[in-house]
Amino acid sequence: MLDLARTARALVVLAGLLACLAARGLDRDLDGLEDGLEDALLARFAPVVLLDPAEPALPGSTDWLLARSDLEPAPGPRPRVLAAAVLGVVSWPKPVEDPAARLHPRPAARRGSSDPADWIAYGHVYPADGGGVLLQYWFFYAFNDAYGVFDHEGDWEHVTVKLAADLAPVGAWYARHYDSHPGIWFPWTALVRDGEHPVVLAARGTHASYPSVAEVPDWERTCGTTWIPAAAAGGCGVWRTWASEAGGVVNVGERVAPRVPFIAWPGRWGATGRLGMDSRSEPPRGPAFQRAWCQGAARGGCE
Ligand SMILES: [Ca+2]
Ligand SMILES: [Ca+2]
Incomplete structure (x- = not known):
């Protein structure tokens, strides 16, 4: 009888613990933010990207x-191995996990995907220093073609x-060339929004990335x-990154x-640099290995 009572008490405690964990939600990427909240915020503030009508290198996704x-x-x-056979099937073997590993895209891939369903924005959500939240949206193109x-x-x-801290938007950094750590700051009220x-x-x-035509330099x-x-009527690509006709926003975690x-892979996303030359330094590493990757909470890690 005593054992039964003890077992019942233990079950009640266990149920309480499970309820407590469910109420707290999942934090699979261990950053202190509930992942459901991260995903909801990413969708809520996801950008509309307008592409030039003559864009020669369209977006894609890492899987693409x-x-x-x-x-x-x-x-x-x-010997090279087919990348797709490695990613997502088994963990990267050691030589592949080296920062000197790199991809060799086939030349036709430089044009990106003509199907917007392949266009994915990669989201990175992190607590900001001093409270608040940072929402990073990373766009992936196979080639810089200018x-x-x-x-x-x-x-x-x-x-x-x-x-x-109350989750109201304050502003955004737009990355351009050397101003990309994380970019140039614009208050929320100064941004054109849909x-x-x-x-x-x-x-x-x-x-x-530019927030207005006035910000675009002469050479771009x-x-x-x-x-x-007007953008749609003028033939510009309208990429609503969160919308179902596009590939959506994927939270990459930490x-x-x-x-x-792929976010933990340290290698380079290409093998060709300026003037078509083989390069081990110009094709970039993935977002989590760039200076612009916000670390929040740490000084200099995106305020
Ligand atoms: Ca989290
Ligand atoms: Ca996160």
Whole structure:
């Protein structure tokens, strides 16, 4: 009888613990933010990206490119393995996990995907220093295709929205070329928005992010307007990153606790740099290995 009573008490305690854990929600990427909240915020403030009508290098996704690339383990030359056969099936073997590993996309992949369903924005959510939340949106293009001296395979671009402690939007950083750690700051009230979705002009070929036509330097070309109906009528690509006709926003988690495998891969997303030359330094590493990856809570890690 005593044992029964003890077992019943233990079950009650266990049920209480489980209820407590369920109420707290999941935090699979171990950043202190409930993952359901991260996903909801990412969708709520996801940008509208306007592409130039003559954009030669459209967006894609990491899976899309991996299906069109060979993987060269470090330090090369070594036998290549089909990247898609590695990612998501087994963990990266050691030579592949080396930062000197890199992808060799097939030349046709440089144009990106003509099907918007393949376009994925990669979200990174992290607690901000001093309270609030940072929402990073990373866009992936197979190629920077503008001026030969700057071109390279693998082109990661990004904007970062900052929310205050009450989760109200404060403003956003738009990354462009060397101003990309995390970018140039604009107050929320200064941004053109579609509801709560900030509008981003992606420069033709370079994919740098601008909030207005007035911000675009003479040597860049973008869609000529941030007014979405006029952009669509003028032939600009209208990429509503969160919408069902696009690939959506994928929360990548944190580098130490990824929610998708590729985010922990330290290699380079291409093998060709300026003037079409083989390069081990110009094609970038993934978002989590760039200076612009917000670490929040740490000084200098995106305020
Ligand atoms: Ca989390
Ligand atoms: Ca996170």
